[in-house]
Amino acid sequence: MTLTRFVRKNAFRNKRRTFLTIGAIAFPLLLLSFLMSLWRAFYGDDLRSAQSNQRLITRHKVSLTNFVPGYYREKIEHIPGVAKVVPMNWFQGVYKDATQKNFFARFGTDPDEFFDIYPELSIPPDQLEAWKKDRAGCVADVELAKKYGWKVGDRIVIQGDIYPIRLDLTLRGLFKVTTDAPNNSLYFNQKYVEEGVAFAKGKAGFFSILVDSPQSVDRVSHDIDAMFANAPEPTRTETEKAFGLSFLAMLGNIKAFILIISSAAIFTILLVSGNTIAMSIRERTREVAVLKTLGFTRGTILGLFIGETLGISLVGGVLGALIALLFLSGASHAPQGGQLFLIALHEWKFTAPAAVGAALLAGFLSSAIPAYGASRTGIVEGLRHIG
């Protein structure tokens, strides 16, 4: 009988206990893996395109609900290092009905330069031309079109809520996203809103800015804000990623939230596996003495017990990570926040090994002390033990 086989046999000696321990480890670990994936979805940047690092967002200093004057666009264009500027406007509105199922992002923008700033969105040139020519035209993500069964030429009506206007749009083109980051948005010509709504005239929600190189990002964003610091409408410029994170920061202290729950999960695993190993070592005090009599060294005995715990932690960990995968793929179909989970799903392959690693580490730490104790028990004392 090899040592590995011995460990395996011992691990499954009390099948019920092993099963329960695996379950008790798998569930906190599922949580850990789930939260780590979410964390990566929030703060990681693997999915975003290279262009994203070269893009800045300029908005009103106070908040997105305050407009910035449209003429800022030309002023920003003249700042050295700025390649292109396009105004963006969050329209909100209602498509069909006000349910989450029919909610997606709708932005007003400038068709002439929009796709120059977002090169990761690819659209057939003839469709782009058609959009530029039709003031009441719009373009949408292929995935979004698939969801609602839209085809080029279809009519899409969006009733405004912030803006008192009904947009009667014609779908002129469909674009594909060439990166993993989902888009799921519809874009139309902002002129349509500006012409119909008096208070929207000459205003922009925010500007998307493409900078000529990643090196000039910091300088340009500083220059823009300095330019408008004393203007009636001061601005705040940040990278596209920081802009996205600022929405998240609004929810509250997400980092602290995830950290607190994750550490509770890890401590739970530590306690559970420590408990199990302590129970089985206690039962086997006499056996350990017998093993020693047979000539097994302390080191081997230490290894046997730690190996057993590691094995159980590994199975529990892998199981937990797999259920997390199931949870994430389920959540990515959710009508609300599904996009976030879709990114988290992509991140799972990075976080799962880390989560399993954490389970192994917890298993090791919790078994080391009782296993060390067992390896040091004297033979005679152990043989006398009544358990």
Place this chain on the structure above:
Amino acid sequence: MAIPISYNIRNMILRKRLTLMTALGIALTVTTTVFLMMLLAGMRKAFVSSGDPLNVLVLRKGSTSELTGGFTLDKLPILKQLPGIATDSHGQPMVSGEWVVVVTLPRNGTEVNVTLRGMEQDGIEIRRNHVKLVEGRWFAPGQREVVVSRSIHGRYPNTNVGDTMDLKGPWKIVGIFDGGGSAYDSEIWSDLNQVAGQFNRQGALGSAYLRATNAVAADALKHRVVDDQQLQLDGMLETEYYDKQTSNGGGIRLMGYIVAFTMAIGSIFAAANTMYAAVAYRSREIATLRVIGFRRGSIVTSFIFESVLLALLGAAIGILLMLPFNGMSTSTSNQVTFSEVVFTMQITLSVVITAVIFAIFMGLIGGVAPAWGAARREILAALRD
């Protein structure tokens, strides 16, 4: 006959390490649940319990918040003439035209969005039941004076009575008010005309508040405003307005359920494990109890009870661990106004009760199978162990 409780307690003390470790595991599950429930309780207070059902909020038609409002000043006298409005101490209709603007205040090196509300004198009276002045005095009309909420006073530097605040210019702080945990607690209040003047909003109003004489009148006022084709305004009860803004809480609540549920399943497994071990250690004891004449039912009850006791110990530890967090204030943002909403985490009685029930539930489920197993064993076989 039932087995005495002291039998279970002594057994738990005998295996104190096992008992404590299992209880700690359950305690951790309870802490995460309590933590999330405290967050939600605080948020609910800041949003849902804000507003007064007798206050009717008037906005421009289509506008979703006081920030994106904006209707001309000439509509205010028309609103004041509507029936069902309470009268103030001067015998005038209790109506307040208001502007809400978002200002940035420095904190820890960053700038945080805070709500500044400009109101007429009646605005204070309309909210009399929900706020109280704790220091200084209210702002005077025509003066560049502000009163800040107690939580802003506590969270931002240089916000004492007598200090000067920079809100696109200097403003004197003359008082501090307490909003009792409502959304007002995240606001700075001042005179309508001063705010409108400083932020270039003259000639218009962001919103108006009408104080109705009673609930029926409030409802009638609201419909009156909505149905008036000339006014082009939207009316809603103040409570309805805040109800709509709680969407933030939904995500955290869902997250909370997922976390509590997963941790609970893990804990149930752990509790079952411990109870199986307890039963295994005592198999001869259990057989002896049977020989003495205790029935199977008593044994099942006794072991389930022990498991619940273990869980309750866990709940107690868990709640104790979370006590230091009680009263801690944290913030979220209002997704409509993009400004900070401060709330305090609170261990309310309902949080404690829910945590205890949650723990009992874990103990019950974890204890059933081992207890059943203990009672079912043949007496002779067990005695021979």
